[in-house]
Amino acid sequence: MSFAITLRSVTLKYGAEDALADVDLELEAGKIYGLLGRNGAGKTSLLSLVAAFRRPTTGEVLIGGEPVWENAPVVSRVALIREGGDFDDTETVKAIIESGTIRPSFDADYAFKLAERFELPLKKRVSALSRGKRSVLAAVCGLAARAELTMFDEVHLGMDAPTRDAFYKELLAEYMERPHTIVLSTHLIDEVANYLEEVVIVDRGRILRHADIEAFQGMGATLTGPADAVDALGLAALAEQRLGGTKSITVAEPLDAATRERAAAGGVEIGPVGLQDLFIHLTDPNRNGA
Numbered sequence: 001m002s003f004a005i006t007l008r009s010v011t012l013k014y015g016a017e018d019a020l021a022d023v024d025l026e027l028e029a030g031k032i033y034g035l036l037g038r039n040g041a042g043k044t045s046l047l048s049l050v051a052a053f054r055r056p057t058t059g060e061v062l063i064g065g066e067p068v069w070e071n072a073p074v075v076s077r078v079a080l081i082r083e084g085g086d087f088d089d090t091e092t093v094k095a096i097i098e099s100g101t102i103r104p105s106f107d108a109d110y111a112f113k114l115a116e117r118f119e120l121p122l123k124k125r126v127s128a129l130s131r132g133k134r135s136v137l138a139a140v141c142g143l144a145a146r147a148e149l150t151m152f153d154e155v156h157l158g159m160d161a162p163t164r165d166a167f168y169k170e171l172l173a174e175y176m177e178r179p180h181t182i183v184l185s186t187h188l189i190d191e192v193a194n195y196l197e198e199v200v201i202v203d204r205g206r207i208l209r210h211a212d213i214e215a216f217q218g219m220g221a222t223l224t225g226p227a228d229a230v231d232a233l234g235l236a237a238l239a240e241q242r243l244g245g246t247k248s249i250t251v252a253e254p255l256d257a258a259t260r261e262r263a264a265a266g267g268v269e270i271g272p273v274g275l276q277d278l279f280i281h282l283t284d285p286n287r288n289g290a
């Protein structure tokens, strides 16, 4: 079966509050998705519904066209890895990895190989792990789950930059070998942008944007060159940086041909917009029409 994700008119309430309100979303199987949103936007709530950790208040959550709630054959092939990993803290790393085999697709050999690569101390109890190593253990269990749909919810929090880099590369290698559906919920946007095919932005319980990464990058640009020439273009900058006589600005609008020509004539180079700058702009609560 396909592990496409469908949400139809989904609302999730916690008491009187809507964590998600009337959400419609279609994610095709076999792609790598980035799920972005500000704190409290509803990312964890959305992933919890897809993994059937929670039931929607109203609406439907489907995987491969089948309702996911109380659907063990589907849920057994879905992995949601949350920050901290939801482990029993009294267990050792080795015991946690071995307990992964409850899941039929879990590859313990691969998990132990990853544990060695990421220098996880097998004999230590989870309670004695540093925050970063605990995140690594969660990531290792997520990779080795060999699920058809794998969702990482801020799992990289606590990992240092080289470890995050190694994790992303391992995730990509695993995806290339065994294409499946991957959702990465993250605040480290620019860091993962190169790995994503599509991006979903959740904002205040709604889907604000869903598009492929090129479409996002085409929504703006970065212009770098002599400060006078950049200023002369008269563009509204979301962000700017200055180093000596050189200025770099980020804009959240596609550039027309005339602007591109003027930029080139003034020695201004045009590059893709940073996803993080665009995200900050799109989710700015003061922005009209956001």
Ligand SMILES: Nc1ncnc2c1ncn2[C@@H]1O[C@H](COP(=O)(O)OP(=O)(O)OP(=O)(O)O)[C@@H](O)[C@H]1O
Residues within 6 Å of the ligand: 014, 018, 019, 037, 038, 039, 040, 041, 042, 043, 044, 045, 046
């Ligand atoms: N168990 C809960 N009980 C009550 N309200 C909750 C619960 N879990 C989440 N919420 C509320 O639902 C909304 C969405 O929260 P959610 O955790 O899904 O956001 P998030 O995008 O994952 O945030 P973050 O980036 O801060 O982790 C927030 O307003 C949050 O306070």
